[in-house]
Amino acid sequence: MKEQQGPNRISPGIIAAVSAAVIAVTAGVAFFASKSDDNNKAPVAIPVPEVVQPKPSENRVANEQNAEIFWLQDTGTGLKLVPQTVQVKAVGKSPNQVLEGAFQQLLAGPTEGTDSTTIPKGTKLLSVKEASDGIHVNLSEEFSSGGGSSSMMGRVGQVVYTATALDKNAKVYIEVNGQPLEVLGGEGLELEQPLTRESFDKNYSL
Numbered sequence: 353m354k355e356q357q358g359p360n361r362i363s364p365g366i367i368a369a370v371s372a373a374v375i376a377v378t379a380g381v382a383f384f385a386s387k388s389d390d391n392n393k394a395p396v397a398i399p400v401p402e403v404v405q406p407k408p409s410e411n412r413v414a415n416e417q418n419a420e421i422f423w424l425q426d427t428g429t430g431l432k433l434v435p436q437t438v439q440v441k442a443v444g445k446s447p448n449q450v451l452e453g454a455f456q457q458l459l460a461g462p463t464e465g466t467d468s469t470t471i472p473k474g475t476k477l478l479s480v481k482e483a484s485d486g487i488h489v490n491l492s493e494e495f496s497s498g499g500g501s502s503s504m505m506g507r508v509g510q511v512v513y514t515a516t517a518l519d520k521n522a523k524v525y526i527e528v529n530g531q532p533l534e535v536l537g538g539e540g541l542e543l544e545q546p547l548t549r550e551s552f553d554k555n556y557s558l
Contacts, residue, residue, distance in 0.1 A: 417442045419454040420517035422510050423467035424558075431502065431558040433509050434467065435517075447482045447518055455480055455489070458514050470506040472498050478530070480515070486523030486546050487515045496528050496536055504541045505556045512547050523548055 420435045440453025455477045462469055476492040489511055499507075508526065515524045523546035526533045535542055544555065 415442060416440070417450050417453075419450050420514065421454050421458040422513040422517075423462050423464075423469055424506050424510065425466060425468070431506050433513050433558070435513075436462075436464070436467065448480065450518065451480045451482070451487070451515065452477065454514055454517065458510065469510060470499055470503040471495065471510060472507075482522075486525055488525045488527060489515050490527040490530055493529055496533065499537060501537075501539050501541060502558070504537045504539070505558060508536065508541075508543065508547070508556065509552055509558060512549060512552050516549055520549060 416439045419438055419440050421438055422433045422435055424431045425434050438454065438457050440450055440457070442449035442453060458469075459471060459475050459477055461473070472494045474492075475494040478490040478492060480487070480489050491511075495507065511526055512524050516522045525546050526543065532545060533543055534545075544551070
């Protein structure tokens with residue numbers, strides 16, 4: 353008579369295979385769970401750097417430009433024109449703005465004791481512009497008042513030389529209240545316009 357067989361035993365290989373399958377399934381579930389958690393997380397806001405808009409004044413920076421204005425000095429036997437270098441504010445290198453700044457300082461009067469001017473006090477610059485035919489300097493009516501012939505020639509010389517500081521060969525038209533100045537002062541100093549440095553030195557003696 354045969355012996356009764358004992359209970360069936362599970363092979364160690366089978367146990368190992370089942371364990372590996374359980375571990376793999378568990379890892380997969382954990383992976384997908386973590387992915388699901390990631391997808392459900394609120395988006396993280398990334399700070400955007402603030403863009404600083406330039407101020408209007410920063411877009412058009414006024415540069416300092418050199419210009420020359422002319423004063424009168426007494427030589428003992430007459431007058432002579434002497435330059436003074438000044439700085440004026442101008443956007444870019446606009447000739448009109450440079451000339452305007454120069455004339456504003458000229459009409460304000462000299463700051464040095466050795467210099468003088470015969471331009472009447474209160475004379476105002478109405479406009480100055482560089483055109484195709486030359487430089488037009490428009491002054492208020494005070495410019496044509498008072499003084500003798502030397503005073504009148506001196507002030508004309510100051511205007512002509514200051515206006516041509518950027519271009520020494522430029523032609524100058526002097527106007528009073530927008531009208532061409534043909535005769536200056538009570539003594540009737542006639543002006544042949546346009547004026548240049550050369551024509552002034554030739555026709556008007558200081």
